[in-house]
Structure formats: structure tokens, C-alpha cells
Amino acid sequence: MGMGTLYGIGVGPGDSGLLTVKGREILGRSQVICVPKSKTERESVALSVVKPYLAEDAVVEELLFPMSRDEAVLEAHWQEAAQAVAKLLEQYDSVAFLTIGDPLLYSTFGYLLKFLQQVAPQAPVEVVPGISSFNAAASLLRIPLVEQNERLAVVPLPVTEQEFLGLSQYVDTVVFLKVSAGFDELLDLLEASEFADEVYLVSRCGTGDEFWTNDPFAMRGQKIDYLSLLIAKRRKG
Ligand SMILES: C[S@@+](CC[C@H](N)C(=O)[O-])C[C@H]1O[C@@H](n2cnc3c(N)ncnc32)[C@H](O)[C@@H]1O
Structure with missing residues (x-):
């Protein structure tokens, strides 16, 4: 059969x-x-x-x-x-x-x-195929993920400082997935980098109780929903 x-x-x-x-x-x-x-x-x-x-x-x-x-x-x-x-x-x-x-x-x-x-x-x-969380998040935020010859990386946490420094040399936009564990440590890395100025947190995108902010640094110490991601864009110029 x-x-x-x-x-x-x-x-x-x-x-x-x-x-x-x-x-x-x-x-x-x-x-x-x-x-x-x-x-x-x-x-x-x-x-x-x-x-x-x-x-x-x-x-x-x-x-x-x-x-x-x-x-x-x-x-x-x-x-x-x-x-x-x-x-x-x-x-x-x-x-x-x-x-x-x-x-x-x-x-x-x-x-x-x-x-x-x-x-x-x-x-x-x-x-x-399905629409990925970060594509939906970019639509919600109404921001281009990448334009022209820019480079995009999709990175699940955990990420070490060394990995972040290596990666940040080559890409213009980073999407971080699984950010609920190690959120504060990630914010520390971003804050000290060229990605500090434009960082978005999107939680439960599309579920009806979605939440987003362009100031995730204000959320240090808070419990972050598992269905959350960060989009960080390099400072231009
Ligand atoms: C195991 S990965 C699955 C990724 C999924 N296959 C995709 O295409 O987006 C789970 C992670 O995806 C992200 N994620 C999935 N759904 C999400 C949503 N609705 N809003 C925000 N982030 C989401 C979160 O970072 C979560 O920790």
C-alpha cells in the first residue's frame, strides 16, 4: 500500500x-x-x-x-x-x-x-512556504529591510560578542530571532554598536495582540514574549 x-x-x-x-x-x-x-x-x-x-x-x-x-x-x-x-x-x-x-x-x-x-x-x-515573522514585522513597521546593495542577516539568539562584532562588519540590517532569552545582553551589544539608533522590537506580530516599539532599550529587565524579534539597522553615512 x-x-x-x-x-x-x-x-x-x-x-x-x-x-x-x-x-x-x-x-x-x-x-x-x-x-x-x-x-x-x-x-x-x-x-x-x-x-x-x-x-x-x-x-x-x-x-x-x-x-x-x-x-x-x-x-x-x-x-x-x-x-x-x-x-x-x-x-x-x-x-x-x-x-x-x-x-x-x-x-x-x-x-x-x-x-x-x-x-x-x-x-x-x-x-x-509561509510568510516569515520578520517579513510580517517589516510590513507592520513599514520599513524596508534592505535596499540597493545592502546586506541582511537573520540571526537566532544566543549570539556572543565576538559573533556580533564579526557579523556587524558585513551587514546593514540584522534580524534577531528567539530574542526572549538573552534580550538584555543583546541590547548591551547593540547599544555599543553602529546599530544603536534604529532598533525595533516586534512581539506576537499578526496575532491580534501584537506589540512593537522603536525603543526596546526601555524594556530592559522585562519578560519578553517568545514570539518576539528585533530588527536593527546600521547607522547610515
Ligand atoms: C523557531 S523560530 C520560527 C521562525 C519561523 N519559521 C519564521 O519563518 O518566522 C521562532 C522565532 O520566530 C520569531 N517569531 C515567530 N513568529 C513571530 C511573531 N508572530 N511575531 C514576532 N516574532 C515571531 C520569534 O523570534 C521566535 O522566537
């Missing part, structure tokens, strides 16, 4: 209107919706984005992923998730796996894909 197709679907940053038409069409006919979730999340943002478009009888499968930096712990979970997805593909024709933003940008789906290729290399896979 052939296997069903796995669809990796980028649902965008959190606004149902920013899901692609293709993603919406596939979700409407998917029998199973896999939702990666960390133990601390109350409800998956990705699931809330797609809820209006799901088939009435769609089965929602939550796959738990720890918020760990320990490679061994993470690998064990990805392996387990890949086995669970392979099992679903033996039973169903169409299985969707949701990702906030784009599925191939710092996403659980990228790892799942790698492990699925080991446990079920014959499984057909289709990836539907």
Missing part, C-alpha cells in the same frame, strides 16, 4: 489572512493536522491561525517538543515525531504539519523532514 503525502505548511506569523491560498486549500482537505507544541504553550498559535479552514472531521495530533538546547534530547523527540508521522502516513492520504512563519526557516519541520527521510524515505512530501 502506498503512503499518504506529508504537507509541510507555513501558516505565516499569526494572522489567518496571511496564510497562502495554497496552504488553505491543502488544509481544507487534510485528514490529519500535526501541530508541534512546546510543553509551556497553552494553545498553539499555528493551530489558531488555521482553525477556520480545517475540515470538520480533521484529526488534530499534537506533537510535543521540549524547549531544550540539548541536541540528544531534541534528536530523541524528532525521531519519535518522525515515527509518529510515518505511522499516520500509512493510514491517511493527506497529513499536514503546521509551522509558524515559513517551514524551512528555523523550524521544527526542517528537522522532522530529515528524520522522516530516514524512517520513511518513500513518503511523498510537499512544502508550502
Whole structure:
């Protein structure tokens, strides 16, 4: 018996209107919706984005992923998730796996894909791109990320001082992701650099309770939502 197709679907940053038409069409006919979730999340943002478009009888499968930096712990979970997805593909024709933003940008789906290729290399896979958090944030702020021959870097935290100094020589705009851990340390690096004058913090972009500021330095010591990013632009001239 052939296997069903796995669809990796980028649902965008959190606004149902920013899901692609293709993603919406596939979700409407998917029998199973896999939702990666960390133990601390109350409800998956990705699931809330797609809820209006799901088939009435769609089965929602939550796959738990720890918020760990320990490679061994993470690998064990990805392996387990890949086995669970392979099992679903033996039973169903169409299985969707949701990702906030784009599925191939710092996403659980990228790892799942790698492990699925080991446990079920014959499984057909289709990836539907999504609007990334930082593209949506730039739209919210109405600022160009880069123009002409400028360079853009996308950097997840943590970042060391040495890494930041190296990087800051070559780029004009830096997007920092996963800024909730190490936020104050990042502000220290930015404040002492050519990126101090134009820094934006955007939290929960598109979710309905989004927040942004062009003075993140005033937020030192505060708890920052996991769905937050910083955009920093080099001083011109
Ligand atoms: C694991 S990465 C996922 C990135 C995602 N695949 C993308 O394309 O944007 C998670 C990080 O993305 C950023 N992020 C995701 N959604 C966001 C949102 N709605 N608003 C602000 N930042 C967001 C945050 O920096 C968060 O810590």
C-alpha cells in the first residue's frame, strides 16, 4: 500500500489572512493536522491561525517538543515525531504539519523532514512556504529591510560578542530571532554598536495582540514574549 503525502505548511506569523491560498486549500482537505507544541504553550498559535479552514472531521495530533538546547534530547523527540508521522502516513492520504512563519526557516519541520527521510524515505512530501515573522514585522513597521546593495542577516539568539562584532562588519540590517532569552545582553551589544539608533522590537506580530516599539532599550529587565524579534539597522553615512 502506498503512503499518504506529508504537507509541510507555513501558516505565516499569526494572522489567518496571511496564510497562502495554497496552504488553505491543502488544509481544507487534510485528514490529519500535526501541530508541534512546546510543553509551556497553552494553545498553539499555528493551530489558531488555521482553525477556520480545517475540515470538520480533521484529526488534530499534537506533537510535543521540549524547549531544550540539548541536541540528544531534541534528536530523541524528532525521531519519535518522525515515527509518529510515518505511522499516520500509512493510514491517511493527506497529513499536514503546521509551522509558524515559513517551514524551512528555523523550524521544527526542517528537522522532522530529515528524520522522516530516514524512517520513511518513500513518503511523498510537499512544502508550502509561509510568510516569515520578520517579513510580517517589516510590513507592520513599514520599513524596508534592505535596499540597493545592502546586506541582511537573520540571526537566532544566543549570539556572543565576538559573533556580533564579526557579523556587524558585513551587514546593514540584522534580524534577531528567539530574542526572549538573552534580550538584555543583546541590547548591551547593540547599544555599543553602529546599530544603536534604529532598533525595533516586534512581539506576537499578526496575532491580534501584537506589540512593537522603536525603543526596546526601555524594556530592559522585562519578560519578553517568545514570539518576539528585533530588527536593527546600521547607522547610515
Ligand atoms: C523557531 S523560530 C520560527 C521562525 C519561523 N519559521 C519564521 O519563518 O518566522 C521562532 C522565532 O520566530 C520569531 N517569531 C515567530 N513568529 C513571530 C511573531 N508572530 N511575531 C514576532 N516574532 C515571531 C520569534 O523570534 C521566535 O522566537
